[in-house]
Every structure is written in C-alpha cells, then in structure tokens.
Amino acid sequence: MTLTDAHTHRRDGATPDAVVQIEPDEALPAAGRFSTGVHPWRSARAAELWPKVEAMAADSRIVAIGECGLDRRRGAPLPEQTELFLRHVRLAERLGKPLIVHCVGAWAELLALHRHARPRMPWMVHGFRGKPQLARQLLDAGMHISLGERFNPATAAIIPAGRLHIETDTSERPLAEIAAAVAAARAAVRAERESGARGGNKE
Ligand SMILES: [Zn+2]
Numbered sequence: 001m002t003l004t005d006a007h008t009h010r011r012d013g014a015t016p017d018a019v020v021q022i023e024p025d026e027a028l029p030a031a032g033r034f035s036t037g038v039h040p041w042r043s044a045r046a047a048e049l050w051p052k053v054e055a056m057a058a059d060s061r062i063v064a065i066g067e068c069g070l071d072r073r074r075g076a077p078l079p080e081q082t083e084l085f086l087r088h089v090r091l092a093e094r095l096g097k098p099l100i101v102h103c104v105g106a107w108a109e110l111l112a113l114h115r116h117a118r119p120r121m122p123w124m125v126h127g128f129r130g131k132p133q134l135a136r137q138l139l140d141a142g143m144h145i146s147l148g149e150r151f152n153p154a155t156a157a158i159i160p161a162g163r164l165h166i167e168t169d170t171s172e173r174p175l176a177e178i179a180a181a182v183a184a185a186r187a188a189v190r191a192e193r194e195s196g197a198r199g200g201n202k203e
Contacts, residue, residue: 005167006019007100019100039075050087065095070102070104071106086117089119098122128155132154135159146166149173149178
C-alpha cells in the first residue's frame, strides 16, 4: 500500500503526489498529477464533454483516465454508459495510462467488459465498499482496488499490497487517517486468523 492519494476531488489538503480529479470542462492547473474523464453521473453530457477529455488526456500532467464507469442508479441508460466507458478504455490503452473506475450495481457487466477488452493498463476500482467475494473476482481479473473513508474491513485484508490503494475522494478526512484505518483492519483480520490457527493447534 502506498501513501499516495489515488483519487481525490480536493484541490487543497491532498498529498503533494495525489491524483486530483479534473473535470473535462475545467482548466488543467499548471502543476500536479491529475485524472480526467466523464463520470457516469455526467454521461448525458458525453457529446459535449468527451472531446474535451480527448483534448486534455495526452498532457503529461494527466496520469490516469477517469473516473469513468458504470452506475446503474444514476446517469444515462447503461448501454450508453457502456459505450462511453469503452471510449475511456480505448483512450487509456492508446495513451498507456491507467483507468480509474467508478462502478455501482454493474459488477457483472464490468467484469465482462474487462474480460473482453483484455487491457494492458491497470483498471483501479475506486471507493470500493464491497465484500471480499466481489473483491476476489476483481483481483482475479487483474484489477486494482482503492479504498476510501468507508470500506469493508474483511475486504481490506485480502487485497495484495501491490494492488491496494487509498483515496480521499470527496471525504474531508485526512489521507493518513484513512490509511491508518485500512492498515488497522488488515492487522486485525490477520491477528484473528492467526489466533484461529493457534486455537486449531490445541485440538
Ligand atoms: Zn470520485
């Protein structure tokens, strides 16, 4: 786990190496590390916003494409969101930049798209709150997972360190506090497992 803010909407207070989300209709700040894309919640405005993403994405200050993805509860109908998401996937592949993924209620679709796309670039599912079983499916597919203020402790414990990220997203909580909570959850689950194993040895 690295102490980099993998995804944040905060311009100030984020760590110096944070990946700050810039909306495609905003101006790219002079210095820093940024991501840009059309959020599924704004997918109805894709015709207007997508050309701006394409214009901005090749800039070296843009270190990731997104956040983009699928949200069954908000935004354009899922087929439209899927088409828009795949444009981000192709752009990320073309530019050699990782993808920051937002997914709500469309996990089977996301896994199927990943299987089909066979991307070279990592997909990082951000703000993941799901259970270990779902995390396992994403990890088996090769994806990365980013945890924020709210996460499932059992899930935090199964993500390999090299594919575990932390983020503030829209939270006001300092990244260090979120990192400490994730680390504590990992340690607690591990300690429980070890004491379970010791209990088993007594028999
Ligand atoms: Zn976000």
